[in-house]
């Protein structure tokens with residue numbers, strides 16, 4: 001079974017018919033991973049399609065590549081690195097070898113240091129505000145998880161996240177901060193990212209201005225793999241928490257990059273978060289393919305991308321706390337699988353990663369759901385919800401979940417209206433419903449791990465390297481060239497430096513800045 005064969009598979013009947021002839025599919029097409037109940041019955045599949053997809057996974061070596069990742073092999077071939085984020089959540093005493101060395105003790109050493117530091121901050125009444133300065137993988141994970149786990153945060157400690165080089169970002173946070181009660185966490189794997197260093201310098205100048213140079217040691221810590229640059233920046237490396245080159249930025253929320261989150265929710269809850277990841281890792285590692293939740297969901301995505309030609313996918317959490325989850329998944333998925341060359345550098349001849357987007361329900365229902373229900377594009381959606389809320393307003397919660405369930409039904413079955421075409425709902429709009437008892441640190445870890453492994457399986461099937469991101473380099477490089485051209489003297493302006501349009505944009509900005 002090959003990817004190209006998907007286009008020849010007979011698409012199954014309309015979901016109305018599939019359910020009418022086979023109501024058992026509502027039980028058969030439910031997967032469980034950790035505490036997650038994943039209903040994938042309202043998808044355009046039948047047993048024939050599903051069997052073919054599982055065969056595709058086998059033929060494309062999904063099991064072998066999964067096992068290679070868990071064996072610490074250098075599956076990130078373009079960068080010649082192991083992919084070890086699953087080691088970050090292994091219980092102490094287990095083993096994960098990279099180049100012969102067991103990395104689990106190192107992981108737990110850092111976790112213990114982070115825990116001791118987080119406890120100290122939580123016990124220190126002077127600190128009420130933690131500002132994480134980072135971008136991309138060093139921002140989206142902790143920012144998303146902090147919001148998701150609001151119910152678990154220390155009542156005295158709030159966190160802010162500064163990422164954008166746009167000064168409006170840090171200006172907004174500093175305007176609302178008090179130097180004496182603020183702790184800055186500068187989070188950067190490389191400690192060479194211009195946005196993060198620019199924001200960190202501005203924050204340091206602001207602090208020094210108020211409290212003097214000596215305050216930096218008390219109010220700045222770093223999270224990085226690069227001790228030299230941390231020291232160069234002026235942060236003592238005793239105040240640095242490390243991680244390793246085998247942790248990709250977008251896979252790093254469970255490393256020291258999660259420090260701000262750990263301070264907010266406490267070391268014990270952070271361990272529960274890691275344990276949630278690990279539960280789904282174990283499911284992914286051991287469950288047979290036809291019951292393996294990340295594998296099944298990955299295969300549905302491949303079916304839609306390559307078999308039916310659906311280019312986008314929406315993630316719609318029915319939980320306000322997960323408002324940043326779609327943005328987090330955008331990076332996880334699109335930076336991992338938005339590729340057009342295979343591992344060996346040859347060009348793919350099939351589509352790869354989908355365009356991922358989404359917003360929390362019910363807000364989206366009053367906005368873009370129109371297109372999802374009646375537009376010409378078919379958008380497979382993930383609906384995520386929880387049985388119990390963290391607030392006391394039960395009536396709100398019942399209404400919220402009623403909407404989630406109703407949307408799943410409406411999308412799949414539609415409603416015929418031959419007399420009034422604009423009121424006709426075709427249905428047959430695929431959706432997955434992911435439910436859990438409550439959004440806890442463990443359940444959040446489970447959800448993230450589920451999507452990480454979906455991305456891994458899809459990358460394997462598409463033959464791309466999910467663990468590099470060369471696509472973000474060109475823009476960075478050109479920005480470095482353009483910066484002095486905007487701000488330098490006349491000498492900085494070479495008429496042959498760029499194409500005519502780019503030169504005109506630079507000229508306009510120089511004249512108006």
Ligand code: G6Q
Nearest residue numbers: 136137138188189190193249250
């Ligand atoms: C993630 C990417 C990217 C990265 C940022 C920040 O997978 O590599 O989003 O996380 O560019 O990099 P630093 O952590 O090195 O500052």
